[in-house]
Amino acid sequence: MSSPSPGAVPPLSTVPLSALLTRTELGLRQLAGPPAEEVPVHSVHTSELSDPNPYLLGGELLLTAGVHAPDETGTDAYYDGYVERIVAAGAAALGFGVAPVHDTVPSGLVAACERRRLALVEVPERTTFSAVGRALWDLMTAVRHLELRRVTEAQQGLATAAARPDPVPAVLRQLAQRTGGFAVLLGPDGTEPQRAGTPPSEAAEAALADLVRVVLPATTRLFPTPASASDEVAGVQLSAYALGGSGDRALGLATGTRAPGDHTIAGVAVVLLSLLQGEHQSTGDVRRSAALVRLLLGDGPGDADGLLDAPGGWRVVHAQSQGTRPVPPLGTPLVDATASLVRALVPAGQDVVAHDGWTLGVSAPAGPGELRSASVQAAHALARARALRIPLVRHRADTPAPVVTALADHPELRRTLRTWLSLHGSWDRTANALGVHRNTVRQRVAKCGVLISADLDDPDIRMELWFALRDLP
16 A cells, blocks of 8 residues: 555546537547546646646646747657656646647647647637636536535435434445445444445455554554545545544545545544544543542552553553643553653553653553553653653663662672762772772672673663662662
């Protein structure tokens, strides 16, 4: 699947070139290029420049009288370059006006358009370019009127569906019917998604599910999520929309084409589904609320373990801001924010990333009964991050436990190591502080390294040792 765009952008209304060709009062005639019904046009632009590229946005019917074309030999090469520039600019078709400059459409231009698959239309002498533009405007007005009526009828159908006893599946069915596509409502808790319509293909259905997860609200992810996203797979147009209110649902829509009104119709469905889903808590919300009630009523952490299960356990995050900043999006509703510290519980299966203006400490994965120890780990990691002036530090579980066990029976070594670390590894200052020879300090520190099996030249190891020793008596 290609990278999703930041939002599902509604397409422009277009008119097939064939609709202009059927206007007998214009007398237009196609001379080259693909079938006219396959060429969508959304505007008319007139230019006599040899390179109109800077002034084209794409999708135009470019009109010219050929004033820019040379009269001498070598016109075939000129027309090749001219048509290549027009195609590169994304123009939908080229209209060539006969007279007053040329009596007929130059054969070199016809051949160049055929080679480049650019639709070429002959505009007769009696037809002005402004008449072509006015005719296209009339056709687009009719298309917009039909589209407006379609959207209005779809809004009425969706509103009626939302008032039914089974509103959510009814709204999904209406959305699929009105867009001629496949709709799916997906949540992060693994429940069977609700769906309506027929999936275009297994690949499109899987790609749509992936796209929907991209826009699931921030309660399931650790970085800001877009409100909508779009993609295309094997000619199938995919769109995804986050639902407000529920906090854990997103809507996906797959259609064969992306008509201008589809975006508006889907927007109405998003509003209705957000209102309908906002009244209900997710399964995870219900379990967390129950765990909180148990703890407030005096139950121990073990009594709430079963309600706080998460794949791989939890991580505790401690965060401090560099100034006054809003709480960073940590991807969890379990957040305790004060003026000086933010603490959060994050499922261990999710990654924690740095945030501008914040310093974070992250614990190792822990079960519900180990969260107090994990909070201590996060506090130590935060202190280390602040000391090292880096945005995020994760707890390393490979040094504190060996320190406790290996140096517990060696108070002299423990005192020497702690003093050495507090003096930033200075042998002479440590020796003066302890009243011993500097070689004695070297020998004791080396013995500590052997006992705890750690590289004392590693600044991260030194920081971990400092926190571990600081907590020992």
